[in-house]
Amino acid sequence: MTSIFTATELSKRFGGVQAVVEASLSLRQGVVSGLLGPNGAGKSTLVDLLSGQQRSDSGEIVLDGRRLTSQPAYHFARLGVARTFQTSRLTNNLTVSQALQGVACSSRHVSAWGYILGARRTRKLYGDVKRDVISALQAVDLHKAARNYVRDLGWEQQRRLEIARALAMDCRVLLLDEPTAGMHAGSLPGFSALIRSIADRGVAVLLIEHNVAFMRATADELYAMDAGQMLLNGRVADVLSDSRVVSSYLGTARQ
Amino acid sequence: MTLDIVALAGIYGMYACGLTLVFGVLEVLNLAHAATFAFCTLLAMYLTTTQAWPLWQAALITVLAGAVVAIAIDRIAFWPLRRRGAVTAWGKHIGPLLSSLALATILLGVDQVAFGLDPRHFPDRVLPTATLHLGSGAIPLVSAVSTALFVVLVIALTAALRKTRWGLEVRAVAEQSTTAALFGVNGERRFIETMAVSGALAALAGLAYGLTFNIASPDTSSQLDVKGFALVVLGGLGSVPGSLVGATVIAAIEVSGAKWLPHGTEQLLVFGVLFLLLVVRPQGIFGTKIAAGAR
């Protein structure tokens, strides 16, 4: 499997803080790549860079041969890079279906004037969007809540909505920023299966997680990060047992 | 000319100080501040003419009234939204702004009903005529006193906010009232006190304005509405020392503009400066809260 999404030597500095230092990774279709690292390691900033929400100070981002570096965020989105947010960014006053329709239409950039003028081909496109939204909802088991307002959803439903949003975009790359935060243990296996099924559809997935067991069950390979730098990457078991990763998480053992 | 600027800066300064204080602590742009200002001026005029009160008595009551009105504005327009954690599509700053606008309109109605539509004045016996002669210029005593008072208030307020426990609590509540509550700070009390101070400042500004220009009507507030924003944005929304700077600069622009430019152009200049300022440096000189601003 060739890698479709490659980031090379990304860096980001905020004032006096170097949040990300020459980090590189590459994501492949159908593969769930995990990203591990203690709080403050720069993982969320890296996701911001990978999704275009922040512009990298240096380095390159390439998707399917297209250079995405220094493009605005909406460009990333239209080419199929989707992300979830650690602190749920919600569209509280919309219903679930409104939110997803909005996302689906905007990411496909379907013609607005075509719709207004009633062009048949455009109307059909909007119909396709409808269908994609429904299947996205079904995939995360939220179709029964389609008419609820987003602010009325429970915490777990909101996390699943984040995923549905990405699916509604028909994404090629999915960046998941701690998607299981706050979920109760019983839902985790189902969630793991959901992420795996997304990858099986051909999406390149990046999974940031603190829950090591979840990571083991879901990820095919692992990256480890600390203090803004990419430490290593490789097979899940190998990375988890590497001494540098252990010490960055747990600190060095006192003798 | 410098003394004219000084005189005007005193009036503008007290007004701006009250407005910026509310923005800094309650995170709200109080659109009823101008209405409070106008109400107080009219009240003082009414008390000295129709009720024939002596000036000092009217002034005292007016300042108290200003504080009371401001507290009422908080309780009616801001507190219900604070309590609810007003979550609307507009964000939490717009709701109180709009409700203060509603109260401003209502206050305008009160002005019209209580004081009539015609312009009012202070009676002659009440108007201080003394002027202070400094160097080659002269400044009415009223203006000198009010500007001096303003400077003293700014220094006192800034010192209070930085050095006293009360000030510390106010600043804590301004940053994050829920956390402050965890430390035993009575947020509501501090908010009420802040509003009272801002109302008193509006009243003082109104008194100074009335005694200097000797004319006021329910319309008066509309003059200061948008100009007030220029005053506070320049120094930085939320910064008390900033209000001194903002008031002085705007007063300088107005006075020198009126002197050297064709009549009326100085108003254009003030709004032009406000616009440019927001484009280039929205946080003003001592800007503290950029939360609602530049991204």
Place this chain on the structure above:
Amino acid sequence: MLSFLGVNDPVLLGMAVAAVSALSFFAVFGAGQFNVSQPGFVAVGAYSVGLTTTNHMPIFVGVLIGLAISLPLAAFLVLVTQRLSGVYLAIATLAFVELVQEIIILTPALKGPLGIYGIPLALSPTSAWLIVVAVCLVFAQLMRSRIGLAMVLLREDVIVARGAGVNDRRLKVFTACLSATLASAAGAMTALSTSYISPDEFSFALLIAIMTAVIVGGSERYWGAVIGAVIMTDLPELTRAASDYRPFMTGGILLVAILLAPEGIAGVVLRGRPRLARRLNVSPGITLAKALRRQRV
């Protein structure tokens, strides 16, 4: 019956103008932009028509000139203030409104504070309301299309909107230009229905009236703006006798709206009656509910 509600020709005209003005504010507010520059553009539209018609030029020339000035000006305004939001954007656009007012007052060619007299009364209530209906039709389609959905996303959360592929800068420019076009049209309508315009009309007070209409009527739907405009214009007529108390009424209604029903009349309708809401809460093409039922979910 209409005359019972205090409605006659001038009032109908006033309502139509108010509706178009309210819709111009909705165009930006519905996208979450606190861009309150509308009175300035109403002034541009009114003065363009006023000056051309009092100088023996046809009406449409005035309208076109108004648009030709408003559109680039609106785009410029948005681009220059693009980093501002919320309170700061409001103040900046208010400064713009004041600037427009001052420029009109100070420019002799624009007849200054005295205003322009003798504009032909060329607008009938019927044509005025036809304009309102036409604008509503445009909004109906627009809000269901990608642009309308993007506006709603932008209103809710900029980051989510960008992450969904919305070019927020372009959308801001678009909504601002739409708003300015409608405001300019409202200005033209004002000039043609009252035959006299002066700089005082295009002030902060006009803005308050526009905002009140949109908020009371409901800021989440375009038809809320129309409802709000009709009600707020009719109110002074209904309560002729108590004209002294008008500020209490307008202020009071706005206050009640903000405190008790910030989503406005439209919001109350949508939330309070789910079945009615589903019917009015139109989504692209067939409603999602029907589609779900068809799929037997």
